[in-house]
Amino acid sequence: MPSSENREHVGESPRSDRGGRGPIGRSTWPVERWGGSGSILGLQGLDPAFLDLVEETTRRLLDGEPVDVEKLVEEHPDWAEEFRSLVPAMRGLAELSAGVEELPASSRDEDGLTIFGKFRILREVGRGGMGIVYEAEQVALRRRVALKILPPSLAMDPRALQRFQLEAQVAGWLQHPRVVPVYDVGLVQGVPYYAMRFIEGGSLADLLGELRLLVEDDRGASGLSSAEGLAAVASGLLSGRLAPSRREGDGSRCGPAPALAPAPDHTDASGPPSIGRRAYLRAVAALGMDVAEALSHAHDQGVVHRDIKPSNLLVDLRGEIWVADFGMAHVQGDAGLTVTGDLPGTLRYMSPEQALGKRALIDRRSDVYSLGATLYELLTLRPAIPGDDRQQIFRTIAEGEPAPIRRLNPAVPPDLATIVSKAMARDPSNRYETARQLAEDLGRFLDGRPIVARPVGPLSRVWRWCRRRPMQAGLVATLVVALSAGFAGVTWGWREAVRQKRRLLVAEREARAEAAKAEAINRFLIEGLIHQAEPASNPAEEPVTLLEVLDRAAARVDSAFPGHPETEGAIQLAIGRSYHSLGEYHKGEGHFRAALECFESLRDDGEGQRLEATSELGHILWHLGRRDEALSLLSRALPEARRTLGPSHAVSIQSALYLAGVLRSWERLQEAETLYRASLEDAGRALEPDPRFLFSARFHLGEILLRRGKADEAEALYRELAVEQRRELGPEHPHSLTTLNNLGAALNQQARYDEAERIFRDCLETGRRILGEHHPDTVTALYNLGHVLVAQGRLDEAEPLIRRSVEQRRKSIGPEHPDTLYVTSSLADLLRDQGRLDEAEGLLRDCLAAQRRVLGPDHRDTRQTARRLDLLIEDRSRSAPAPSTPPSPSSSSINLP
Template identity: 70%
Template sequence: MPHPENHDDVEVASWHARAPRHSVGQPLDSSPSGGTRSSLSGSPADLAALDPVLVDLVEEATKRILGGETIDIEKIVEEHPAWAEMLRSLLPAMRSLAELAEGGGEDFPEAGRDEEGRTVFGNFRILREVGRGGMGVVYEAEQVALKRRVALKILPQASAMDPRALQRFQLEAQVAGWLQHPRIVPVHDVGLVHGVPYYAMQFIEGGSLADLVGELRHLVDGHSEVAASHSSSEGLSTVAAGLLSGRLAPLRREPEGSRHGSQPARGSDHSDASGGPSLRSRAFLRAVAGLGVQAAEALGYAHDQGVVHRDIKPANLLVDLRGELWVADFGMADVQGDAGLTVTGDLPGTLRYMSPEQALGKRALVDRRTDIYSLGATLYELLTLRPAITGDDRQEIFRRIAEEEPTPLRRLNPAVPFDLATIIAKAMAKDPSNRYETAWHLAEDLGRFLDGRPIVARPVGPLARSWRWCRRKPIQAGLVAALGLAIVVGFAGITWNWREAVRQKRLMLVAEQEARGEAAKAAAINRFLIEGLLDRAEPASNPAANRLTLSEALDRAAAKVGSSFAGQSEIEATIQLAVGRAYHGLGEYFKSESHYRAAHKLFERLGDRDRADRLEAASGLGHLLSHLGRWDEARTLLTRSLAEARRTLGHSHATSLRTAEYLAEVHRTQGRLQEAESLYRSSLGAARLASKPDPDIMFSARFNLGDVFLQEGRFDEAETLYRGLVDEQRRSKGPEHPSTLTTLNNLGVSFEKQKKYAEAEQIFRESLATDRKILGARHPDTVTALYNLGHVLNQQGRFEEAEPLFRQSLEARRQSLGTEHPSTLYVASSLAALLRTRGRLDEAETLLRRCLDAQRRVLGPEHRHTLLSAARLDDLLKDRSHHTHPDSTQPTGVADP
């Protein structure tokens, strides 16, 4: 896994066993204002007995009217005499609908206009269309008698001919009028006008979350156009900008009374709001959590009244100009205890936001936890601006909802705090029993997050094993052989040959015999491993076994861990730690982090009896954070863990030694070379004093000391050290072992530092070819070798050869690390420097400005990488002012100034 660059040219590696390279209340027919209205349950005929031919005929006529066509009703009657009376009775309603859709049409009766020429629908003056869908058309309107603005929802006549559609429309109005909660849109009036059903609601100035997502995309990505369904308004733009900047603060729940509909209090902490439009600002992330609290509380109230919404999605959640959320559209609701209010025969929900039980048609399982899933999917989309589930067609979406996990939220938006991502992951659990039991619990956990308190949710769904725990506890002896492949090999893209799998299975069975003192537990774990991992790699059961990678095998087996180790916290914690390490070695940063954090939390709950494992988990997490470029967070965690490890386990304990090396790596990365060298040397001395010195730890300390030599300019000492280490690794582990390749990379760096470019190029080419063969093209070590080769070519003035290598490395980093990871930004800056050298100033300037803006945000204005990019931009602008181009025969001078 690539380490954030510690040198402003080539990338070096730090060592850690297998080192990564651096480089309600009213009946429906009663008007709230006191007047009597026609019941929505009636129509000109018995709707349930209507012939489908008539329904199709009316639908076609309505479409033609909405399309602006003037139809000859008598001609249609002549062609369909059996329906003459019905068609004539429906014509006024169809024409009314057409007038509304057009904003005024010549066929609309004169009584349908006011003195200003605006359409009048009963007691409502139509102002504009707000939106339309399968469940009706919504208009902004003025309720004339009360002089108030309302949202008027009308059921198209063609839909009213369908008994189910009419029943859903009736249900929506009835339930919304029944529920009385400050976050549920209230209903003011219901009835029929010219046979067209309607109901009037409070008008929410703002827009839906679906509109808001579109506006956020517009603001964040600078899109020149917004989705057709989204009409950007000044109000909606204000909401979006307010959420991004922190001007609209997240709501925080009152500790008491919120379940009874009291108004939540507004938080006021905007101190961390970013100045620019970014989904990564603390203010925006808290605002989304605040919206989640409001939605969850409204749903909690509805569920307490026996109402399950069943169609929670961005389009049905509205946000007003104050940043307050409103739940709307109960047309798909299920009302427990009143069969008359439940629409049957339809698949409730909107595809992308359906829960797995909805997608699978398991109606018996659809309950309040279904709404919790859909709300989780909505919050996921708001945080990432992309749906959690996508697909080319209906069946593909169903399959993915039921079988596939969405892309980890933090992979799409790394700024999302781990706790918030954990909350949303729990809300979206495939199995309803793994979600929050109630929406109140979800609201409570989101409130905990907003208040900075520990959340209740814990990461779910990981699978795996524990190499360290297996060695320590005999009942897990059967785990050792199977986990050896994942933990010792520890890298992605490696082909898991079936013969090796068979051999590992035999070893595991032998280990099981040795563990027969607790045979029941050992057998359960072994069965899990054999069925979940090894059997998947055997050709007899899997024809694609020869192509199955370790990463794929781990991913495919992951779904079984919950059922395999439910209630066994110690086993689960150790498996989480093992998988965190495995994914760390695989270069799967985001997967690794969730497993490390889960292990750490589980071990903390187990107390001091598993202190060593808890500290190991904390140490591994800190090391991963440093590779993610979150150095301050890593340093804090590692400093605390090292102090406790040395105090409780001793200076020579393997956990203490590893933690010291990880902390030294952070010091070195941030330029504190004396602190780094001190820790490396103390680790080497402590390792030698151990009763059973660990050769890997001793090797690691020597290896990382070479990194300090490189940064201090002691290149000949580094070369001598790395030459010896490469020889050792080749003899003990072979020329193609990942650790050998990592050491070889750093030897190449020492050559490059001494301007021995031919030797460095030879090593980097050798390293790149072997990395591609062993690790795969996407592995971070391969990407590091790619960049280092490009850099050496650049230093030799071979710019045409270097540029594609820089571009490939940059694209790979963007995909695996994100666009604002320090390593990604550094390579982008290097590419821009090369482009300037080649005279492509416009492209270079654009890339440099974007890079510099991000580095100032992520690293700070005084970081040496930020200063380097600033100097490069200054040089480029000087080129422009002098109307000259740099000498294209000279390298770009990417070394640290």
């Protein structure tokens, strides 16, 4: 159905003088830019602000308002000449009559009504930039229809004609109970038309206006007459006397159609009108489900609407909703049925990818976003993206976030707010993948079943906080890195409870207990971490460091949850992971041990969490260089996890990946490879495969290939993995950077030094910005850049980089950690190449003694250092430098569970 912003749908006079019913900040009668006056007057490609002026002037002329041209010229002197030249054309467009003058010459019946082909014209319903709509009767069938024509003045514009044809054809294809059906399409004396079902009522935009009047004026239903159609619908929705009935998945009714009726005694219909009533909120969810099902049908037919908004959704007098106006639709596989050249959609309801012109990203998820924005407005009576200024709206879409729904309307149930928030996620990958998924979640909400969408947690809130405060972006981005691992473990028990409830119908009280625990954890993380980084909590001018924020939160945890060891254990686990991700391994160890103690006190009830904490403790001990302890813990944890939880359980896969890493560091490559491949298979068989595990197993298999000298195979694997991680995680996610680091190592092994150097420089620059100068991954990139410079003979450039990497590792993980010893040996080899033999020999002898103690005499790193010392001694005996044997670049271990 046509856009109701142009009043092209139902039985209210287009000249009604009742105000306040349109979207906030817009007149009841705007002319749409897409195919509107700007298109008709041939103004494509001009300054958007100038087009706004032209369209506003045309709208006022269409409404019969006086326009002072000279005053407008004075206010906009830069456009004076262009504006004056368009005034005659704007007046000509406005002089289109409000009657039937645009119809071709035709006969009249005995009542004096105009006959247009098969139709008798009863009255004009509305007009706008894309045609005129009449209420008409299809004479032969005595059927009332909405008849839309494209008058000659508009048909001269090729794109207007193309949009008109598209709208008719697409609506004609789609056969769904909530899509306005098309009955007939044709020409009468060269005038295009199509006839569709007449929807008596109004648009959702009109209904929103009525709702605002009722709520703001607090006048209730008593001030309304039954003839005021949409006002009665609005009153019925607010009072609970009108509620859309449920539909099956195919759109068929689950029960009788709704009708206005006295409110039963048990409803919350008493009192003044309010959008906080349960009946109204459920009605909004039901309307949203109907629209989502209609969109799902359209998407299944390859049609993306691209202009979902309140004015393109019609509501009849029974409270039923209809999807209309497919004039901006994109039809997959048929470019001839897609209007091109303009930005599709209406700005306030556009998805970010539409508003920012990212055409390649516009797909069915864009419709999901626009429907979410529409539901947001129904739940709050405020637009999700407020403001009247076009540039301000652009800025909000590009940089801002809608206010939380429950802040504006606390009565909205958390599950319903979560559904709408997921539909409106800025990143399309975080939205519902399909409109069908959105409809199903709304159905779950209405049925009182658990929804699939999850509330926005601390991780997502941090990213948004970071965008609002760019001066502290580095701090908070690092916090996200910490929580990306930490919070995943915090919510493990809660996610498992939801899954078990679906499979085994766990008792409701258990699910509530898990939800309460998750809420307590959320609150602690937000208050203990994020709020401490806010300027209000830190009045000093110097920004607080991440480590200070984390230390403050860690200091509170021991006393924050007395008598609740499961909740405290989950927090201890999260903080341990956070310290681990920051390279603060000694601090992380203490929190993992505290978590393990909490979970052990739960006995059988904490089995899964106990094994998870054991696995994390083993992993961090490995990073601390205590490999024997790590091997012992993980070797016990893995078989126990597989036996009690199953091989595809997250803890089992995590333990296998960690144990494989320890085996790899001991050069037990075949055992490590077997575990990595088993983890990959187990992760793929999981009920809900976790992409982190799939990424991690493939990443480490690439390391095995590098160790075996199969650099070309490793390169292919890392290139494929890098593409997937950029798409799923983003190009600056720490895991994406680690994969790039190893891609550089694979290129270096193939002597492709220029390519490797570019990658290492990118990793170092991004790591410093996102993770910080001292983070282990940044230090690894620093070393690798130095190494590739050595390979190119640029020793003086390389020496300070490798020396700094040695210093950083000594400070963070200790002088005898295997990684510290590895880079120390490399520094000594570089010094030998520079002829600084005394300094090099001292480093090599100390390094070799430590490696023999820590790794043993047969370890690869020990043998390499011994070989370097032998070469240096030969150099001294011959008094001539010998060629060095540079090591492979460091291949860092990704911190994935």
